[in-house]
Amino acid sequence: MSAVIEVKNLSHYYQKGTPLQVTALKDINLTINQGEILGIIGHTGSGKSTLISHFNGLLKPSEGTVLVDGEDIHKDKETLRNSRFKVGLCFQYPEYQLFEETVYKDIAFGPKNMKLSDDEIKERVLRAAEHTGVSIDMLDKSPFDLSGGEKRRVAIAGVMAMEPEVLVFDEPAAGLDPAGRKKLIDLIKDYHRSTGCTVIVVSHSMEDIARLSDRLIVMNNAGIAMDGTIQDVFSRADELTEMGLDVPEITKIFAEIKKRGFDVPPDVYSVDRAVDVIRSLTEGRAGL
Amino acid sequence: MISDITFGQYYPSKSVLHKADPRMKLLLTFVTIIFLFVCKNFLSLAVMAFITVLAVAVSGVPLKTILKSIRPVLIILVFTAALNIFYTKGGEVYYEIWKIQITEKGVNTAIFTIIRIVILVVLSSLLTYTTTPTDLTTGLERLLSPLNVLHIKVHTLAMMMTLALRFIPTLVEEIERIMNAQKARGADLETGSLVQRAKALIPIFVPLMVSSFRRAYELAFAMTCRCYTGGEGRTRMKQMKLSVRDFVLLFICLTACAGVIVLNIFFEAVI
Secondary structure, X not given: OOEEEEEEEEEEEEOOOOOOOEEEEEEEEEEEEOOOEEEEEEOOOOOHHHHHHHHOOOOOOOEEEEEEOXXXXXXXXXXXXXXXXXEEEEOOOHHHHOOOOXXXXXXXXXXXXXXXXXXXXXXXXXXXXXXXXXXXXXXXXXXXXXXXXXXXXXXXXXXXXXXXXXXXXXXOOOOOOHHHHHHHHHHXXXXXXXXXXXXXXXXXXXXXXXXXXXEEEEEEOOEEEEEEEHHHHHOOHHHHHHOOOOOOHHHHHHHHHHHOOOOOOOOOOOHHHHHHHHHHHHHHHHHO | OHHHOOOOOOOOXXXXXXXXXXXXXXXXXXXXXXXXXXXXXXXXXXXXXXXXXXXXXXXXXXHHHHHHHHHHHHHHHHHHHHHHHHHOOOOOEEEEEOOEEEXXXXXXHHHHHHHHHHHHHHHHHHHHHXXXXXXXXXXXXXXXXXXXXXXXXXXXXXXXXXXXHHHHHHHHHHHHHHHHHHHHOOOOOOOOOHHHHHHHOHHHHHHHHHHHHHHHHHHHHHHHHOOOOOXXXXXXXXXXXXXXXXXHHHHHHHHHHHHHHHHXXXXXXXX
């Protein structure tokens, strides 16, 4: 696997040199591989958003470097600008960035900034609309006439239309109802499956992350506390609780079941897996 | 950058000036500023300078913070000083080159003006450093309440001012968020001709407008839900009351003003 983004000894301080200096990131080393879905979790203020804002150069590292495709993104202006298109960043509540007269024009804003031809722009807009489930007749409407969920999908399409190598979502499902959440998570999964590009998802929700990613990073105190597969991380439930984080409800239930003397694996983090485990348990009993 | 806005900044402390009645503070600041322009010689100006130094000393606001408020007017200071030195003629000539004369009167006027502007800025920023925006507008509302007779809605104006001040930091945060989102979509805000740059602001201002209107509606809703119907019959939880402290401040200030008048009469005018 080759690396898309490499972060080396990255530190970031807010209000550097003043008495109000805050260390947002401290000596971060991280390699993100081509084609993986990476989840980043951490409590509020642990540095998640600061970290992802370094991936496309919105923030400049106080110390250390960020390499995209092996190139330092702050090498020159051109590289910095290209990093914006290579790494698409979709912020929290992206629907508040909509501004154009029509949905089509808004989705086309990113590709237009890339100075692509009109035909290419049109193709990309249509592709992004399809990925996000934005229907063709919606494209001519004003983005301000849409519902909240539709606006969110249009805004995500606006980032997808740049067809970045890496797509970063900051709390993509924030403020949505359970059905909307599931729909959005599935949308991201489908997008990843069909394009094969790298996806990074920042979230508070362990359930969402567990449904999405293969690899998980836990941030705590401006640093990376854990880095591993979902199973690795969730098996360290006690440490997570200490950091003010939580494991999925179903995992907690299974930890409790284990305490009561049943032999269940510690890595149950989704309802589907729970069903399998319980089934095999009851079948085992029936056999006795 | 935009987060450096210091307008209406409040410096929390528990000094006499912080505790004083905002109405009295507004009134005294107004009176001292008027007397700043009544001063005719350096002695009377020294009286004003003295009470300014006194006020700064008891305010509990660090000198560094006070000096920061002078920084924005530095250019104006240099400019007025230069104009006064070169264009005011009279008295002994100190220096002469070609048609430019530097005279005693010019130098005096320049120094006088600089001190006057510095005192003016320090006093007015001291007012905002020691008074919260809410107190300030409430004080203003009460002081201007006689205007209600003229059917000027003083309460509405004061409420608008409070809300405007309250939303400055919120809007700054919002602008930064939207700018980042559009930059992430490749918006170029830093380069290009003036027209291009103006055009580049559209993706920032449209969402800002939309969210400001949304916020305004939400706020109006929230205020209505809490039974806000305007100023009439509205009482306050924190009643403003004049205390001995306020009268002491008034006394000091009036003594200084009287001193200015006396010194003006008995000593020769410089300006």
